[in-house]
Amino acid sequence: MATIQSKITNGHKYWYIVESRRVNGKPRPVVLEYLGKADDLLKRLQGLRDSLKLKSYSHGLVAKLLQVASELDICNVLNGFVHSSKEYTAEKPIRNNMTAGASLMLVAIGRACVVTSKNGWAQWARTTSLEYLLRTNFSKVDSQHFWDAMDAFPVEAIESAERQLLENTLRHYNIKMDSLFYDTTNFYTYINTTNSRCHIAKRGKNKQKRMDLRKIGLALVVTKDDMIPLFHHSYEGNMNDAKVFRKVIEKIKNRLEAIGADTKSHTIVFDRGINSKKNIELVESLGMKYVGALTPFHHKSLVEEASTRLEETVVNGKTIMAYRTFTNIWGRDMTVVVTISDKLKEGQIRGIHTFLASCDAAISKINRMLSNPNSKKTESRGT
Structure with a gap:
């Protein structure tokens, strides 16, 4: 919770908005805003109506993702597998007051919201309410920050962490x-x-x-x-x-x-x-x-059989044309459904029209060349 505190410097009293935060596990006062002297603050408040500036932040999606991450205990799960192999870093390093697990979670939240590079992550994050929600500052977060977090997470631990997160998901949500x-x-x-490290x-x-x-x-x-x-x-x-x-x-x-x-x-x-x-x-x-x-080209007889037996079938409230039969495929009896994809059909028809249009353009060009015997292309062909 933020409080207003004063500090006397050179006989003058200055006011600040201060909040207590944990830094490396210890409570520390963190200055959120410098307010200045009482007279200066009064002038600012009196002129607030004229000088007021508003700035909007994206909040809903990042807040919900943070809530889901908390429910699934993502940070703790990931941090349980963190083990840095670098001699000059701690086994479970903390960079910019964030654990490796928290860093990996945040970059995943960023990818879920918008496609951005790791180097551009902080710039995107400052357009959201993440700094306020997490009570931290992202000014020093760059691509190296995330590379260090990834480097501290062993590759062989990915499968186990993924399985544990999935188990947490299934416990909290009814997933079909x-x-x-x-x-x-x-x-x-x-x-x-020449990079031989990536195989x-x-x-x-x-x-x-x-x-x-x-x-x-x-x-x-x-x-x-x-x-x-x-x-x-x-x-x-x-x-x-x-x-x-x-x-x-x-x-x-x-x-x-x-x-x-x-x-x-x-x-x-x-x-x-x-x-x-x-x-x-x-x-x-x-x-x-x-x-x-199945590939229609390899099963032409089945396609021909279905072409005269397609019937209207309702699937998820949508009517499609389909044919269902029981036949032998690769030495085993299988149920086979032949259907027409309207989306694929439309795409193929567009492709045909595009091809015909290009043919018409080519024919028109040839006609223009033939109708003008003085053109260079016509002369070069001896017409």
Whole structure:
């Protein structure tokens, strides 16, 4: 709680707004605002109406995220695994009056609110009520602050910390886990070619078309309704999706069992990039239920069969065209649903119109060239 206190300097009394805070575990008076002499303060108050300035701060989202972080005990969980290997730092270092766990939590809150770099985090934070809510100052928080916090958190502890946080989440919230979505993505980086410390950044095809840069892959398993991540795996950027799936599917099952989930009552859903005979056999050998996707090109007869048998079906209040059958896929009888994606259909139609428009433009250009025998292009072709 803030109080107004005075201090006499050179025979003059000056007033301050002071608050007691803990600094390195000890209570210390912290000056929040210098008010000056009584006469100066009176003049400021009298002229307040003319000189009043207002500034707004983003509050709701950061306040709610801090509340959730407190409920899940994120700081204490992370700090329980912090162990700095640097000789010149404490085992559990504190930087800018913040523990490593608190720093990691805050950078996660920042990423949940807005996409910003670690170096730009403090600038963003000062547009919110975080400094007020945490009773601290972020003026010295830079990218090095977060790098030091990350460096103090052992890589081998990530899985255990993730599992503990997930267990806390399931205790506090009713998370439905009957349907789980698995997917992969990748991110290009600016890690130098000569950097041999990072082993998973590899060159390969990526969605951003930056094949000249080293990239890192990320596999995620999330719940259907709330998109709560239950499992993650970072992997080499040049690994294909099917190979990654074979590497992690057993780990996914182990994670589900570790948090008390019955894998026989859960269904894991993955796209056609994962689907293969070997992967299906592996999932079935683990006793897991699954939903995959097939490539229409490899099942033309099934598509032709469905084209005349599509029926209107209501799914989540939306009417779609679908065909359901039971057929043999890769030597095993499976239920197959063929449906038309309106979004994909619209995109394909737009692509066709775009292609036709480019063809019309090319034909018009040729006609203009042919109609003008004096043009340079026409002469160069001997027309």
